[in-house]
Amino acid sequence: MSEGSAAPMAEPTKAGWFGDFGGRFAPEPLMPACLQLEEAFRDAWADPAFHEEFEEVLHSFGGRPTPITVCKRLSEELGITLLLKREDLAHTGSHKINNVIGQALLTKRMGKSKMIAETGAGQHGVASATAAALLGLECTVYMGEVDTQRQALNVFRMELLGATVHPVTSGSRTLKDAVNEAMRTWVAQVDDTHYCLGSVMGPHPFPWMVREFQSILGTEARDQSQAILNDVPDYVVACVGGGSNAAGLFSGFAESRSQLIGVEALGGAAIASGIPGVLHGMMSQILQDEQGQILEAHSISAGLDYPGIGPEHAHLASIGRATYATADDDEVLDALERLSNTEGIIPALEPSHALAWIMREAGKKIPKGSTVLLNMSGRGDKDVAQVREILQAKGRFQ
Amino acid sequence: MSRPRLEDRLRERVAAKRKLLIPYVMAGQSEDWLETVQAIADAGADAIEIGLPFSDPIMDGPVIQEAAVLSLERGTTPQSVLNELGRLELDTPLVVMTYFNLVYRAGLDRFAGRLQEVGVTGCIIPDLSLEEFSGWEKAAERVGIDPVLLVAPSTSAERAKAICERSRGFLYAVGRMGVTGERDDASLEVGAVVSKVRPFTSLPVCVGVGVSTPEQAAAVVKVADGAIVGSALVRRLLEGGGPEGAATFIGELRSAIDSVTFDA
Numbered sequence: 001m002s003e004g005s006a007a008p009m010a011e012p013t014k015a016g017w018f019g020d021f022g023g024r025f026a027p028e029p030l031m032p033a034c035l036q037l038e039e040a041f042r043d044a045w046a047d048p049a050f051h052e053e054f055e056e057v058l059h060s061f062g063g064r065p066t067p068i069t070v071c072k073r074l075s076e077e078l079g080i081t082l083l084l085k086r087e088d089l090a091h092t093g094s095h096k097i098n099n100v101i102g103q104a105l106l107t108k109r110m111g112k113s114k115m116i117a118e119t120g121a122g123q124h125g126v127a128s129a130t131a132a133a134l135l136g137l138e139c140t141v142y143m144g145e146v147d148t149q150r151q152a153l154n155v156f157r158m159e160l161l162g163a164t165v166h167p168v169t170s171g172s173r174t175l176k177d178a179v180n181e182a183m184r185t186w187v188a189q190v191d192d193t194h195y196c197l198g199s200v201m202g203p204h205p206f207p208w209m210v211r212e213f214q215s216i217l218g219t220e221a222r223d224q225s226q227a228i229l230n231d232v233p234d235y236v237v238a239c240v241g242g243g244s245n246a247a248g249l250f251s252g253f254a255e256s257r258s259q260l261i262g263v264e265a266l267g268g269a270a271i272a273s274g275i276p277g278v279l280h281g282m283m284s285q286i287l288q289d290e291q292g293q294i295l296e297a298h299s300i301s302a303g304l305d306y307p308g309i310g311p312e313h314a315h316l317a318s319i320g321r322a323t324y325a326t327a328d329d330d331e332v333l334d335a336l337e338r339l340s341n342t343e344g345i346i347p348a349l350e351p352s353h354a355l356a357w358i359m360r361e362a363g364k365k366i367p368k369g370s371t372v373l374l375n376m377s378g379r380g381d382k383d384v385a386q387v388r389e390i391l392q393a394k395g396r397f398q
Numbered sequence: 399m400s401r402p403r404l405e406d407r408l409r410e411r412v413a414a415k416r417k418l419l420i421p422y423v424m425a426g427q428s429e430d431w432l433e434t435v436q437a438i439a440d441a442g443a444d445a446i447e448i449g450l451p452f453s454d455p456i457m458d459g460p461v462i463q464e465a466a467v468l469s470l471e472r473g474t475t476p477q478s479v480l481n482e483l484g485r486l487e488l489d490t491p492l493v494v495m496t497y498f499n500l501v502y503r504a505g506l507d508r509f510a511g512r513l514q515e516v517g518v519t520g521c522i523i524p525d526l527s528l529e530e531f532s533g534w535e536k537a538a539e540r541v542g543i544d545p546v547l548l549v550a551p552s553t554s555a556e557r558a559k560a561i562c563e564r565s566r567g568f569l570y571a572v573g574r575m576g577v578t579g580e581r582d583d584a585s586l587e588v589g590a591v592v593s594k595v596r597p598f599t600s601l602p603v604c605v606g607v608g609v610s611t612p613e614q615a616a617a618v619v620k621v622a623d624g625a626i627v628g629s630a631l632v633r634r635l636l637e638g639g640g641p642e643g644a645a646t647f648i649g650e651l652r653s654a655i656d657s658v659t660f661d662a
């Protein structure tokens with residue numbers, strides 16, 4: 001197939017391009033590591049034994065397959081049929097476990113003994129520390145200082161799992177700076193260390209590789225929703241920070257009639273407010289000023305505070321295969337509360353963005369009677385302290 | 399403002415058996431940064447790297463990061479510092495070092511044109527890999543800017559060959575796996591990286607990243623054609639050394655490397 005007519009969510013080009021986005025903008029010291037990683041991943045992904053091990057670990061350790069829950073009360077209230085893909089029930093409480101198991105197995109396969117990772121909300125850090133403990137790898141997690149405060153319990157979890165947490169004090173002290181610092185460290189330690197990037201971003205092969213590891217959730221969701229609905233859902237919706245849970249989910253439906261919707265935090269909306277640029281090794285839609293200096297993202301959710309977006313999402317937006325919307329902090333809090341008290345599920349702040357969009361658009365952009373699949377990418381335990389504080393300040397709770 | 403072509407000047411000097419000293423300064427870091435550029439030119443720099451500050455410099459350690467933050471806080475934009483540079487009367491080639499997003503944002507041809515207008519004759523973009531290089535290569539060539547490429551200790555011989563074929567100005571050999579910053583002697587891997595590139599290029603080979611003291615610079619030029627000194631100079635400037643302190647340090651580096659005689 002020519003590049004232009006490739007199916008949506010096909011493999012990127014040899015140089016890692018999804019249409020006009022992606023590529024490999026890495027300093028030369030890192031290029032050999034990116035090339036080595038690509039080769040190792042291609043080799044592993046073509047090896048049935050690797051798939052078998054990956055799936056086995058995700059089954060017996062990770063809790064896969066995760067179920068789909070059909071929301072009864074909320075569906076009725078919204079006039080739609082709302083399905084939740086329950087990644088919150090996976091081990092460590094989010095979809096992040098899928099990617100880290102894949103990358104940790106690959107780390108061993110490459111003969112490396114250490115992993116480093118960046119984290120925003122702490123979910124990817126906790127997942128990385130978990131996979132490292134399972135497979136006997138040394139793990140260091142880079143986390144913006146602001147986020148270590150917002151997510152103090154996750155810092156402790158990582159330490160309990162045997163990882164070292166390195167607070168990052170440069171720049172905005174959030175996710176983007178944690179990525180910078182992890183990359184800087186990787187340059188110095190590339191011989192024995194793998195950089196376990198947490199989303200579909202960074203230089204090739206990361207965006208493609210992470211999507212492939214996350215596609216397990218999309219494949220499951222496609223089969224499960226087919227069994228429940230006898231059809232694909234009309235809408236397939238996920239929150240987008242870097243975009244890994246969305247990419248995994250979309251990959252199961254890219255060639256179907258389902259409408260794909262990614263929801264970004266209003267204060268970190270790379271598709272709505274970004275322009276093409278290069279950050280963290282990739283060409284994508286990036287929040288930046290007129291000179292090309294990167295802007296900081298701001299939202300209630302540490303996991304979505306990222307000024308870029310995975311290049312494949314920028315591509316899907318540009319060809320119109322997926323649509324990207326935003327949700328603001330207040331809507332997100334409402335959504336979190338509403339799902340909690342109508343369905344008995346406390347969602348993380350990140351997927352609450354996707355739910356907020358569904359709640360806003362049900363009966364509007366989403367016609368009544370539609371079937372809607374939402375990726376419940378993580379559970380809310382990590383966020384309840386922060387949410388409690390905010391809601392108490394609003395006088396909502398004692 | 400016309401200044402010597404980077405590659406011509408460096409080749410002439412190497413041919414005349416002079417070892418090269420290339421200091422790095424962060425543009426706009428302080429009020430007197432232009433005087434610093436002048437002072438280090440006078441103190442014996444063969445070319446000067448001018449850093450244009452970027453918000454997310456992934457190849458730089460804490461010292462150059464701090465200088466970039468200071469510069470951005472002073473309101474530096476690529477154009478503002480390039481305009482200032484254009485006013486300097488210097489016979490020393492200037493090499494801009496920055497990250498690709500600033501170049502891409504301005505537009506490749508426009509950015510190259512701006513460099514040329516203010517007399518910059520070389521440019522290093524560390525996060526622009528060989529694979530993504532061709533657009534910038536053409537834009538730079540059109541206006542006579544030498545695009546300098548990097549080879550690292552991790553680079554394979556095959557890759558090093560391809561990089562050497564397309565680098566202009568000089569070949570930037572990364573002396574150590576890591577980001578910019580001061581290091582002790584033990585960690586420099588100069589011999590291996592220099593001998594890796596020699597068979598593939600007649601360009602001057604200069605070693606940067608981790609070269610911090612006059613002794614290290616002297617050790618570097620025993621095998622390489624030149625030494626690039628960044629963080630050690632920038633730290634002195636952050637500590638308030640000013641143009642004079644910079645000139646003194648460059649003078650020390652100069653005499654250390656001049657004491658090394660060619661044995662080739």
Ligand SMILES: Cc1ncc(COP(=O)(O)O)c(C=O)c1O
Nearest residue numbers: 123241242243244245303350378
């Ligand atoms: C539960 C949850 N969902 C989503 C995200 C955002 O990441 P991505 O866009 O890669 O899915 C995070 C990131 O921390 C997360 O913890």
